Amino acid sequence: MTGPSAADRLLAVLAAFDHDHPALSLTEISRRAGLSLTTAHRLVGALAGWGALERDASGAYHVGLRLWEVAALAPRGLGLRQAALPYLEDLYEATHENVQLAVRDGPEVVYTEWISGRSAVGVRIQVGARWPLHATGVGLALLAHEVPAVQDAYCARPLAAFTAHTVTDPAVLRRTLAEVRRTGVAVSRRQVTDDALSVAAPVRGPAGAVVAAVSVVVPYPTARTPALVPAVRLAARGISRALGWQPRDPDTDTDPPQEP
Known part of the structure; x- marks a missing residue:
């Protein structure tokens, strides 16, 4: 050997x-x-x-x-960050909350940008940091738009718990992913730390495939989720358009259908 x-x-x-x-x-x-x-x-x-x-x-x-x-040559690194940064800054100005951009790398999310907000939360993300997909808003947004084989393989893995609220039941995770696909946003409540909530939306590349996710992270006790959802969606669509994505129906911004 x-x-x-x-x-x-x-x-x-x-x-x-x-x-x-x-x-x-x-x-x-x-x-x-x-x-x-x-x-x-x-x-x-x-x-x-x-x-x-x-x-x-x-x-x-x-x-x-x-x-x-x-590393700056990586299309999912600096190139994505440069396209996304104006929209991340707009999202920060609209919310003054913690703003994240992340991509999937196997069973984890890798954060490519973080803008620190005025609200303090227990989790502090550094660029390049990694977390399991199931425990974060950006991770749920990314996993929800993967093909069924990838989702099945992930749900078959042990799901690590970080708080009492982390989803560790594969059946619950599957239902959560289905809800993310239905609504177009992922809401992660107290999964990494007890004091944080994140709202995330998928970012699409030129062909319509999900290539990244954007989110805001806010203190859970004062979270106004309905007000955050449209802001996060708007940022995700802006980044997607900057990357070359064109919705099938420009009047409604309809997303392309999910791969079977």
Whole structure:
């Protein structure tokens, strides 16, 4: 049985960094990547030489700007953010609440933008942060518009609980997804923290497929959900149009039918 390839080891070094570990010593990289110190030293040196890693005055390593430059080429990253930002800012001005933009990556959402609102809620999202699809408004909006096979596979997974209100019953999740498809919005109540509610809507790409989701996150006790729904829908449709989506019926903004 062969061991990890050179590419696998390079990726393991990069994967050692996350939001909880943005700066690492060489020894920490070696341990977190599961590599010998000698191998880690060689790979870190190569990555630093290319600009993927940078070393600060204390000797700790950070993700380098070269990776940011490469990541900016991702159509679901900076390109999506640039198209969406004017509408996210409009949504913030309309609500003065926390505004999010997210995409799906397997069973998780990845946040590509966050505008912090005036209202404080327990969950604080960083760009690049991940959460399971079933526990967030944006995740529900994305999962609801996936094909049945993807939904079935997700519902067959263990559904992690973060509060007493997190949906962990597959049957309840299926009903929730059906409601999201029917109404065009996802409302997630107290699923990640007990004090937060989010309202999310899907963002469509040029062909009509859902490529992202936008949401507002507000304090649960004072949430005025009916007032938030049209604002979030408007932002999602604006971003969708900026990405090239054209509704089948321009007079009613009718969404294309869901894939079977």
